[in-house]
Amino acid sequence: MTVIERPRLGQVAITPSAVAMAWLGVGHRHEMVAVPAVTLGPGDLLVAIELATLCGSDLHAVSGERRASTPLVLGHEQLGRIVAIGEGAPARAVDGTRLIVGARVVWSVTAACGGCQSCKAGFRQNCLSPRHYGRERMQRGWELSGGFASHIQVLAGTAVVVIDEEIPAEVVAPVGCATATVVAALDAATRITGLAGTTVVIAGAGLLGLTAAAMARDAGARVIVSEPDPDRRENARSFGAAAVVNPGAASGSALSLDRALRSLGARGGHFRIGLEFSGSPQAMASLIGGVDVGGVVVLAGTVSPDSSIVIDPEALVRRLVTVTGVHDSAPLQLLKAVDYLQEAWRRWPFGALVGAEVALDQLDSAFEIAAAGDWLRVGIRP
Numbered sequence: 001m002t003v004i005e006r007p008r009l010g011q012v013a014i015t016p017s018a019v020a021m022a023w024l025g026v027g028h029r030h031e032m033v034a035v036p037a038v039t040l041g042p043g044d045l046l047v048a049i050e051l052a053t054l055c056g057s058d059l060h061a062v063s064g065e066r067r068a069s070t071p072l073v074l075g076h077e078q079l080g081r082i083v084a085i086g087e088g089a090p091a092r093a094v095d096g097t098r099l100i101v102g103a104r105v106v107w108s109v110t111a112a113c114g115g116c117q118s119c120k121a122g123f124r125q126n127c128l129s130p131r132h133y134g135r136e137r138m139q140r141g142w143e144l145s146g147g148f149a150s151h152i153q154v155l156a157g158t159a160v161v162v163i164d165e166e167i168p169a170e171v172v173a174p175v176g177c178a179t180a181t182v183v184a185a186l187d188a189a190t191r192i193t194g195l196a197g198t199t200v201v202i203a204g205a206g207l208l209g210l211t212a213a214a215m216a217r218d219a220g221a222r223v224i225v226s227e228p229d230p231d232r233r234e235n236a237r238s239f240g241a242a243a244v245v246n247p248g249a250a251s252g253s254a255l256s257l258d259r260a261l262r263s264l265g266a267r268g269g270h271f272r273i274g275l276e277f278s279g280s281p282q283a284m285a286s287l288i289g290g291v292d293v294g295g296v297v298v299l300a301g302t303v304s305p306d307s308s309i310v311i312d313p314e315a316l317v318r319r320l321v322t323v324t325g326v327h328d329s330a331p332l333q334l335l336k337a338v339d340y341l342q343e344a345w346r347r348w349p350f351g352a353l354v355g356a357e358v359a360l361d362q363l364d365s366a367f368e369i370a371a372a373g374d375w376l377r378v379g380i381r382p
């Protein structure tokens with residue numbers, strides 16, 4: 001049983017101490033750090049973590065593919081329960097409800113600063129100096145800054161959403177990262193063309209691709225998922241894909257995109273919406289080259305700066321094609337993502353995507369399991 005005491009204004013003592021897994025750099029194992037007290041600013045939340053999931057970007061940091069300054073508490077996909085709230089300002093959820101101790105919550109991957117031009121103008125999702133959960137060097141005053149910990153300090157300026165007690169932790173933990181990004185991608189697509197009755201091609205059958213397949217199908221689209229890995233590809237059928245294709249398949253062969261489009265009766269063998277979650281330059285080029293007149297391709301899978309593709313501008317101009325990108329999401333998209341999962345988890349097997357779960361002090365083994373690639377997410381439970 002955790003005891004929360006307030007020795008003086010703003011300060012919160014946690015007994016037994018909160019613990020965070022500090023990552024010290026490539027090649028080092030995580031080390032457990034005790035945090036006996038935190039200082040909560042007005043509207044900050046102290047949240048006891050129920051479950052965190054390991055995202056691909058955590059793996060990229062630990063393998064050295066993504067630069068990070070250490071020591072660092074990784075993890076930005078999680079849910080938990082509020083155990084203390086900083087005095088001096090009301091803490092509110094995205095929908096305006098007042099947050100209270102005991103509420104089960106999820107939150108965005110960044111916190112807005114509240115002081116920059118964008119924040120002052122009311123556009124907190126476009127904050128010029130956001131704080132990133134699970135990505136910033138551990139610092140005095142914000143030690144509990146990542147999800148791989150017993151508790152996390154959720155800063156004022158973070159988009160917070162209260163969740164149902166019934167929704168399984170495995171389903172909702174990745175919502176602030178993966179699900180909200182998919183909502184942003186579909187919002188970007190539907191600004192150009194509607195989903196109902198449309199053929200949508202999704203590149204990549206990771207968590208984002210599968211989530212997008214289920215959402216697009218629920219919105220009335222015919223969904224084709226393109227994925228090189230055979231197990232992941234077949235998995236897409238259980239998330240609503242009407243057909244699955246192998247991006248490497250020769251034109252006209254069994255698993256080719258053109259054959260799938262024809263079999264689904266897509267007009268002229270084309271699709272109107274392409275959603276790119278794989279980060280593969282070939283996938284981007286094939287979506288942009290194959291999308292129908294007036295269609296849209298949303299790029300959401302590219303996370304490294306070193307990929308480039310060749311685009312034939314004339315083809316875009318003559319076919320009136322829109323190519324756009326999304327990164328992260330706005331607070332209302334997080335709310336939409338939560339609303340979706342709270343209803344959809346009973347119909348689509350989102351919970352089954354967290355295939356393994358380890359205890360917090362076994363975090364290094366969670367990274368090993370995740371790196372083996374058998375599961376889309378590995379859960380970490382404090």
Ligand SMILES: [Zn+2]
Pocket residue numbers: 055056057076077177178
């Ligand atoms: Zn993530």
Ligand SMILES: [Zn+2]
Pocket residue numbers: 112113114115116117118119126127128129130
């Ligand atoms: Zn700001």
